[in-house]
Every structure is written in C-alpha cells, then in structure tokens.
Amino acid sequence: MNLDLGLLTKKSFQALSARVNSIQPNARLTIDKRFEFTPDKGYSAKASTNVEESGGRPLGSGTATLIMFRQGDGTGNAQDYQIEGLEAKHTPRNKEGAAELYISIGTFFNGSWIPGITCLSCYGLDARGQILGYKGLGSSATGFEANLAAFKERKSPFPIFHYDFTFDRNPTYHEPNPIVPYGNPHAILWPHSLQIEHTGEFFQIGAFLPFPEETESLVRIRELVKS
Secondary structure, three states, X not given: OOOOHHHHHHHHHHHHHHHHHXXXXXXXXXXXXXXXEOOOOOOOEEEEEEEEOOOOOEEEEEEEEEEEEOOOXXXXXOOOOOOOOOOHHHOOEOOOOOEEEEEEEEEEEOOEEEEOOOEEEEEEEOOOOOEEEEEEEEOOHHHHHHHHHHHHOOOOOOOOOOEEEEEEOOOOOOOOOOXXXXXXXXXXXXXXXXXXXXXXXXXXXXXXXXXXXXXXXXXXXXXXXXX
C-alpha cells in the first residue's frame, strides 16, 4: 500500500472539524492519533481526534474515532456473540453508553478524494439471533455509484455529508426498531451490495463519536440530526 497516511489524516481531520462545528459551534478538535493500518482488526485503518465543546468540556466521550473501510471490512467481533458461518468482523457487538454519532468523512476512489459521501450499513441481531441490516449510513449503493459518477464528470456539487446515530438508547429519538431495538448490538459493514469495479485504491472513511451519557449537547444534536 502506497497511501500517504499523513495526508489522509489531514484531509479527514479537516472534514471532521468542519462537520462537528456545523452541529456544535465553537468546538475544538485536535489530532490524537494519526491513521495507522490495523491488520489485527476487521477494518483497514484507524485514527482518533480529541473533541471539545466551547469552554474545554469534552463533547460526548471527548474522542472521535475515524475508521477506514475497504470491501469486506466490518467493526464487529465474536466476543459477545458467536454466529455459525459469520465472520467475527461482521458479527454485531454490544455497545455501551447513551448513543453513538456517525459523521461521513469521504471516499477515496481511483486516485480521487471525494469528501462527504459514504455508503456503509449497520447490522444488528433480531430476537432469534439472526443478523440483518437495519440502517444505512450515507447513500444507498445506487446513490453512491451515481455520486461517484457525478463527481467524475463534475456534474454534482460536493461535499455531501451525512449524520446519523448508529445506536441510541433514547426512544424519543426514533421509534425503536421492533426487530433491532435501538441499534444495539450492532456492527458497521461495507455493504454486500456495493461492488464497484476500480483500478486503484477504493475505501471509505467514517467518524464515530460516542456519548457515554445523556447531555444537553446530545439532546440538541439529536434534534439537528432529525431535522
């Protein structure tokens, strides 16, 4: 791999800083750990950023994690559940805290960095222990391909960013999914339906900011995401 992880960290940090400040004005972000490949994980690389509200208070947990996804990647493990025939990285795992915010960062495709767009999936477990998708993070597979084509032909304005909660224990945010309540447990996966021919590097980056407990900032961000 000949990726410039320093440059990737810079681009991702700039995108994340802009998006966090659009929902939390005057937030302050500093790089905690630059991107490093993660051969021992189910995903390809990881970085982290410190996130503070105005006044120096941590926003959520105070640390946003940035994950690089390639085809086949997932954030799961088999520590909480073991499902026959399912890879550990695709197996949902239990999440702690009140909620987890997802912010799309961008996609690298055939030599081009495309800010904002992603196409990832949340998978959970139903009452029978069967895995199923319950939420998309970003565009659908069809919309994602259209965005890539539009970017190539410069026919669409960019960036297009996406916010959502991978899980939320507060039922006022949304009607609890009766099959996958509140999105917990879950794993984030590269969608099986997303298979695009490419001649160079092809990966997506998403950021995840946990909220260990209910806070005024979390309540306000929920309302922004819902709108």
